[in-house]
Amino acid sequence: MTNSCRLPLLFGVMMSATVGFAQNTKKNPESTEIWEPQPRVITSGAKPGDAPSDAQILFDGKNLDQWVTLDGTPPIWKVQDGAFTVAPNGKDIKTKKEFGDFQLHVEWRSPAQVDTTKKGQQRGNSGIFLQGRYEIQVLDNYGNKTYGNGQASSVYKQHIPLVNACRKPGEWQNYDIFFTAPRFNSEGRVVIPAYVTVIHNGVITLNHVAIWGPTEYIGLPVYKSYDKGPIVLQDHGNPVSFRNIWIREI
Template sequence: MKLQLSFIILLAINSLNACAQENAKPEDTEVWQPVPKVVKPGNSNSHIPSDAIILFNGKDLKQWVSSRDSTKAVQWIVKDQVFTVKKGTGNIQTKQAFTDYQLHLEWRIPKNITGKGQARGNSGLFLAGWGIGDEGYELQILDSYNNSTYVNGQAGSIYKQYAPLANPLNPPGEWNVYDVAWTAPRFNSDGSLKSPARVTAFLNGVLVQNGVELKGPTQYIGKPSYKQAHGPLPIKLQDHGDPSEPISFRNIWIRPIESMNTPE
């Protein structure tokens, strides 16, 4: 009888949680205080390690495919050893899937950027992603230089989960650098979570995420949770589709570390 009662209570709790998610709004998970302190970054070192896989060679996007259709080439624009989001063409992702890795990526907000808040140079680095949309684990890309928004949505944040420890962003028109250590989540054979994803991230040489444990994939509305077991996944870059000028990228390389420091 006690076991049956406990089961009924659990069902009731799950039902209440489901109703709460259905009635949730994006603002429910926005955090505005405390605001990370502004830090002036030093010079970033972009030398490529000898064992790195080059994900962008300055010439083409052959290491990437469209997230909408992985059989199609990327339509983003390559020019002068830089590639730029072509708005409306959708997200792109690496051909190769990864588990744990070290990643280096440089990105630039246009000097003539317009808009404000989340509509000012918005993109995203999905450290592991799937599907045609924004499914995955997002490290935010945004113009956070003198641009107010919710702090768990500014540059350097694990979107809607962890605000950055500092705001070392360069002004629009200058390059910013992400250096990331990603440990993928592990799942048991029944699909339940064995160990969560972990992220350490530096933005322009300043620590912004210190080994944080992710609560699940990125969730725009509602609380994140692990609902889908998965293995190695590609890295995605976001075509956010806002009206501001598109973001540019360069110097992207990765070092898979799948056999090192993996969770027990």
């Protein structure tokens, strides 16, 4: 079932339940119980960060078979010790599959050796582009000040994180990202913007914020109609590493 179909179905279930409540005038616990539909059963991960049974594994620590460069060629990013690292001139990479609404888990690490001559956006810079359009910033912001809407876990050039939850360079960090895609009308105009929630190292840093449009380095974002899109990881010239990447379509 497509995302566009789920919203009317959910609304219909809610309306049916409301009518049922109105018709049942008995004052007892059963009058407000809804038995159908039942949530489908899945198996959660054994520990935080582990993929649940309904997740799609985008990187299992072994290879980049689920990824290609933006021009469709195989990635040259190096896979080693259960992680992969941005390669010099390795180009951005994207998932072969495209997604709508989803829950995404990504673990990342900035280089342990810090070049003290580099500051701000020059340290541990990469990015996670949701549907290939909306960048969640990856950056070493441990004792490294930059503009607020450009620091780690921001929607780049849009939303400032509620807090700075960065760990020291060289330590693994994690993002849990909950994304709702925008909705467009038949004329291609956005009627509901995209929304995102980001949890950085177990701390909520963006709380269901509306995305203004695709990420722009210069200028203001403008929505254009589309259906789905890939997850894109950015080559910003810094040897940032990634591991344990999985996604759940919702």
